[in-house]
Amino acid sequence: MNLIAQTFNIIYNFKEIFTIMATFNLNINGKTQQVDVDPNTPILWVLRDHLQLVGTKYGCGIAQCGSCTVHMDGVAVRACMLTVASVGNQEITTIEGLSENGDHPVQKAWLEVDVPQCGYCQAGQIMTAAALLDKNPDPSDSEIEMAMNGNICRCGTYTRIKKAVKIAAATKTNA
Amino acid sequence: MPLKKTAIGRRAFIKNTSLAGGGLVLGFSFLNSCTDRQAQTMTAKEMPEEWFEMNGYLKIGENGLVTILSPNPEGGQNVKTSMPMIVADELDIDWNDVLVEQAPLNTDAFTRQFIGGSQAIRRGWSGLRLAGASARQMLIAAAAEAWQVPVGEVTTEAGVLYHRGSDKSVGYGEMAAAAAKLPVPEEVPLKSIDDFDIIGTSKKNVDGLKIVTGKPLFGSDIHREGMFIAMIVHPPAFGLRLKSIDDTEARKLPGIKDIFTIKVFNEDYEKTFFDTRSFNEVAVVVGNSTWEVLNAKKALKIECEPIEDATETRDRFGSKWEQHTPAGMESTADHFAQMEKMAVKGGVVKRRDGDPEAAFKKAAKIVEATYTAPFLAHNCMEPMNFFADVTSEKAELIGPLQKPEFTEQTLSARLGMPLENIDIQMTRLGGGYGRRSYAHWLVEAALISQRMKAPIKLIYTREDDMTDGIYRPAYLAKMRAGLDANNNLIAYHVNAGGIPESPLAENRFPAGAVEHYLAEEWTIDSNLTVGSFRAPRSNFMASAEQSFLDEVAEAAGKDPIDFRLELLDRAKNRPVGENNDYEADRYAGVLKLVKETSNWEKAAPKVSRGVSAYFCHNSYAAQVLDVVVENGKPVVQKVFCALDCGIVVNPDSAKNMAEGGIVDGIGNAFFGELTFKDGIPEKSNFDTYRMIRMREAPKEIEVHFVKNEIDPTGLGEPTFPPIFAALANALYRATGDRYYHQPFLSNKSPLMG
Ligand code: FES
Ligand code: FES
Numbered sequence: 001m002n003l004i005a006q007t008f009n010i011i012y013n014f015k016e017i018f019t020i021m022a023t024f025n026l027n028i029n030g031k032t033q034q035v036d037v038d039p040n041t042p043i044l045w046v047l048r049d050h051l052q053l054v055g056t057k058y059g060c061g062i063a064q065c066g067s068c069t070v071h072m073d074g075v076a077v078r079a080c081m082l083t084v085a086s087v088g089n090q091e092i093t094t095i096e097g098l099s100e101n102g103d104h105p106v107q108k109a110w111l112e113v114d115v116p117q118c119g120y121c122q123a124g125q126i127m128t129a130a131a132l133l134d135k136n137p138d139p140s141d142s143e144i145e146m147a148m149n150g151n152i153c154r155c156g157t158y159t160r161i162k163k164a165v166k167i168a169a170a171t172k173t174n175a
Numbered sequence: 176m177p178l179k180k181t182a183i184g185r186r187a188f189i190k191n192t193s194l195a196g197g198g199l200v201l202g203f204s205f206l207n208s209c210t211d212r213q214a215q216t217m218t219a220k221e222m223p224e225e226w227f228e229m230n231g232y233l234k235i236g237e238n239g240l241v242t243i244l245s246p247n248p249e250g251g252q253n254v255k256t257s258m259p260m261i262v263a264d265e266l267d268i269d270w271n272d273v274l275v276e277q278a279p280l281n282t283d284a285f286t287r288q289f290i291g292g293s294q295a296i297r298r299g300w301s302g303l304r305l306a307g308a309s310a311r312q313m314l315i316a317a318a319a320e321a322w323q324v325p326v327g328e329v330t331t332e333a334g335v336l337y338h339r340g341s342d343k344s345v346g347y348g349e350m351a352a353a354a355a356k357l358p359v360p361e362e363v364p365l366k367s368i369d370d371f372d373i374i375g376t377s378k379k380n381v382d383g384l385k386i387v388t389g390k391p392l393f394g395s396d397i398h399r400e401g402m403f404i405a406m407i408v409h410p411p412a413f414g415l416r417l418k419s420i421d422d423t424e425a426r427k428l429p430g431i432k433d434i435f436t437i438k439v440f441n442e443d444y445e446k447t448f449f450d451t452r453s454f455n456e457v458a459v460v461v462g463n464s465t466w467e468v469l470n471a472k473k474a475l476k477i478e479c480e481p482i483e484d485a486t487e488t489r490d491r492f493g494s495k496w497e498q499h500t501p502a503g504m505e506s507t508a509d510h511f512a513q514m515e516k517m518a519v520k521g522g523v524v525k526r527r528d529g530d531p532e533a534a535f536k537k538a539a540k541i542v543e544a545t546y547t548a549p550f551l552a553h554n555c556m557e558p559m560n561f562f563a564d565v566t567s568e569k570a571e572l573i574g575p576l577q578k579p580e581f582t583e584q585t586l587s588a589r590l591g592m593p594l595e596n597i598d599i600q601m602t603r604l605g606g607g608y609g610r611r612s613y614a615h616w617l618v619e620a621a622l623i624s625q626r627m628k629a630p631i632k633l634i635y636t637r638e639d640d641m642t643d644g645i646y647r648p649a650y651l652a653k654m655r656a657g658l659d660a661n662n663n664l665i666a667y668h669v670n671a672g673g674i675p676e677s678p679l680a681e682n683r684f685p686a687g688a689v690e691h692y693l694a695e696e697w698t699i700d701s702n703l704t705v706g707s708f709r710a711p712r713s714n715f716m717a718s719a720e721q722s723f724l725d726e727v728a729e730a731a732g733k734d735p736i737d738f739r740l741e742l743l744d745r746a747k748n749r750p751v752g753e754n755n756d757y758e759a760d761r762y763a764g765v766l767k768l769v770k771e772t773s774n775w776e777k778a779a780p781k782v783s784r785g786v787s788a789y790f791c792h793n794s795y796a797a798q799v800l801d802v803v804v805e806n807g808k809p810v811v812q813k814v815f816c817a818l819d820c821g822i823v824v825n826p827d828s829a830k831n832m833a834e835g836g837i838v839d840g841i842g843n844a845f846f847g848e849l850t851f852k853d854g855i856p857e858k859s860n861f862d863t864y865r866m867i868r869m870r871e872a873p874k875e876i877e878v879h880f881v882k883n884e885i886d887p888t889g890l891g892e893p894t895f896p897p898i899f900a901a902l903a904n905a906l907y908r909a910t911g912d913r914y915y916h917q918p919f920l921s922n923k924s925p926l927m928g
Pocket of ligand 2: 116117118119120121122152153154155156157251556605606
């Protein structure tokens, strides 16, 4: 813990060293994308500012709300605290790359249940749900709650989200 | 068919020539206007080459596709679907042939282009119906003319005009050019309610596909070539103002274009109702990218100084009021002590029926309780933001806001620019709940762009957003009830106040149902700023009153639903006093419906139930909430909700809205709280500010509507206020403790271990 704190301090004090731009070749939604950015830039801002992939949302910046959820090699991660330097050549999938035409079973279930209200949190919710179903195609209610607990929805669409996850699970297992 | 004069909202029917170029609209963007279904399938019709404008709300393509403009901003209440449904029904068109677009801000063409107070559907209803009906009538007139038959013999069905006598028919699209040239009729027939075929059926969110595929819909998604990112730094505490900034370090950081300060309003500006802002002067960091600006923001040093006591005159839609802002660094502990003191002192009497003092003296039983609620932050998931491109000639603003027509005037005053040079475009709101009514950030964005001579996007961080004020006020209410020897409620006393506003609505239930009634209120000035928050005032009064009535019913030895029904019966048949602000029948109606649908007398084993009902924002809501205690933690199993909001335009989306209010209410009742220490908000992000998460949400919500033919009223707010008390009352049955003080549970984030 102490060591981390110390390292962090050093980074902070010698910020100029770390704010030198570097070139990264990222694998995003199946395409290689080149960006020149500070290595500490969270992948969230690389997506939104540099690649105009704005489906991934900012909600808190501290991995508490899930709005920024993307997949890294198929695992749901919070893009707001994942630096571009740590991504390497791992494959990033964003909401824009989840399916070609919005026909991923989770997206279809979301439309069927008509989940969204304001919609702002929903890309993150969908990415978390899709990663859950990849790992666990037939989750129980409490497994769904567990997996989705990191995604906040101020509009309060949780009951619909849960219903949609179950529908998506059913279509996936029947497919 | 009832005839309806088109004079209501007449302005909307004057052709909007800026859009139309004389009835013909060209170059309509396919992507923007295509509904999801059509984008997906595009089976029947291609995009038309020509559009014919029938009125400010709608235009018809030569092939029969119809574009309906949704006048109000969309923040999750689904008005962008429901409002066009009303137009489409009266137009008599197949919903599959409808494209929906967000209307531009045009106060000449549309009335009341804002969202708030659950009023969009209620206030839009007549105008939207007339828009559809008058266009239909113009099509009928054009067909009658073409066929040389009497107007009365032309009928319509799903976008086709018929003359049955001569077996003629033609699609709306073919008649649109001729119809668009006709004058708007003075009077038009409206459908009778039985003939509605779109209203009352569930239609999916027109933006659903865009949302689930992550298309840019929100203000924060806007990108423009050459655009800079801007952020603000505001004083860290209420009671402080900016004195100076030291940007030496921050300026050295890469990607930073400029750092300066701006004043949101000029000192001599008379602020109107929605011009609330917490810190008039803020520092601004402008740079190339969000990450670079974030870093510079951290490196920027600001110096602050205490504010002085100030009184300013503000304008509330024409009437003036004096707003006093005291100096000082306020703390939550003092707030509650001050409120206690004020409540003991008593306040301004707002209503008195009978002789309450005497009645309390002779009461056989007196029940007393004090309820409190803390400040709340809105925490829209999309933090405040706005895009601005301001030049010396014009200002273009794009983003999420609730009251564009008021904000436009504020901006015009601030920039000294005539209204016609200001163009505000509305994006989808990533939540509003009242917060986006106070669009000081739009003014900030405009000032920053003006200074930078470039397009900019202003974004607040979560911390900026949460610590920037415009909170739900803190409240306290002391309630007292007197029962006679037969357990009849004979006296009721409510003494309520808040910082800095009172939550009291003195003419609401149980006023009118109790012989001796006293309502008084008080306020305490504060330099914390407040604003509307999902049913402002009601969200606290409902929780206090409906929890209290539960306790009174218990003291009277009566079932809590029967007790309320008894009072409502009294209010209906022998009302006390005047101006009672509810219809007793409709109030009782939702209680009876929830009693029946929840099977009230027969709760499942181990389940504890609470009931609550409230009327505000023109709709009636009653709820039964079932709670079980698992491992010492309350788990909300199910909520039954009965609603009377008149005609339900889009039932499934109305249910979604009702569910949202319920979940949000349970969350705020359990966890919602913002505390202050020496003016500093003690929470600034979701690690400490606890929001409801899926695990705490009800496992199931069942919503039922009272069926009637009353003009529709809104749903953005009405399910939110009563749920606090339904939860408190259920928790009482589960735990034996009354929950007087919000939040009911601790508020530590479950993600923080
Ligand atoms: S923005 Fe990443 S979790 Fe909230
Ligand atoms: S839909 Fe609005 S925050 Fe989830």
